[in-house]
Amino acid sequence: MENTFPAYVVRKEQDGEVKAAIEQLRKEDLPNGDVTLQVQYSSVNYKDGLATIEKGGVVREYPIVPGIDLAGTVEESVSGRFAPGDRVISTGYEPGVSHFGGYSRYARLRSEWLVPLPPGLSEKEAMAIGTAGFTAALSVDALVQAGVTPEMGKILVTGATGGVGSMAVAILAKLGYEVTASTGKKDKQEQLLRDLGASHIISREEADMPAKGALGKQLWAGVVDPVGGSALAERLKQIQYGGVVAVSGLTGGTAFESTVLPFILRGIQLRGIDSVYCPMERRERLWKLLGGEWKPDRALELGIQEITWDQLPQTLGAILQGEAVGRTVVNTMEASI
Known part of the structure; x- marks a missing residue:
């Protein structure tokens, strides 16, 4: 694991103003959890845009790393569910709202928030699907x-x-x-x-x-x-x-x-329809379908835009203005500016 790594961090100033910027974090900056993973892709959702503005109403505590979706590979685990090398997805639950989320090269999460990546999906495809x-x-x-x-x-x-x-x-x-x-x-x-x-x-x-x-x-x-x-x-x-x-x-x-x-x-x-706290049994069943007979091939082929760190602010602003079309994924492995 790198000594420092990029993350898109939202902070609230003393005057109440909310500001977001790419920062370099360390392993010890990550919140508690029993699984640490290297994030390969996240995605852009309306909720992520709300997390970056003062009156968004979704963030419970600052600072926060937005990104309610993420996909990556387990690096460390003290959980019985996952081991190093496992490929996993997280959508819903607390990340990006009250727990550091996917706009970071590394994340530490609770194992009960994670779903195994279905065999029929890559990390990029999983995040193109996302929440x-x-x-x-x-x-x-x-x-x-x-x-x-x-x-x-x-x-x-x-x-x-x-x-x-x-x-x-x-x-x-x-x-x-x-x-x-x-x-x-x-x-x-x-x-x-x-x-x-x-x-x-x-x-x-x-x-x-x-x-x-x-x-x-x-x-x-x-x-x-x-x-x-x-x-x-x-x-x-x-x-x-x-x-x-x-x-x-x-x-x-x-x-x-x-x-x-x-x-x-x-x-x-x-x-x-609630995707945040959907029970794990149904969650895993549907992700398996999304990697198989329900895989939205046409959407994955036609409507996916990939961005890097420096494009995040503009993309989040566009989704808040209703200008987004299709799905946008964030490549967190690209070098940060």
């Missing part, structure tokens, strides 16, 4: 477990050019579902969405168009919704009998107003 792809997989799994099959009809994916949305489109298309992708970037990203496997592309305005009355036409067998907000109420009105809405995000807002009618007259389900 966004894992959330997409949880959303697809909610549809599958509820009995929504490709034969039942179209699946709507909102925010389809974002991390969760693009991964959901690729996974659903691979599993044989007919996907309608909704995006606010239709003119610019229509070809990308078709390449990911979407059969139909509609604008955000079309997807959010209010339905007349308490119930609308039954348009969707299911919805993967990482956007949320008031338009969620309109989507609930348009779900087919027995359909499912899997909601995982709030970029469109946290509140919506609905009635019980879609639930009691059409028997639909509204499933909340």
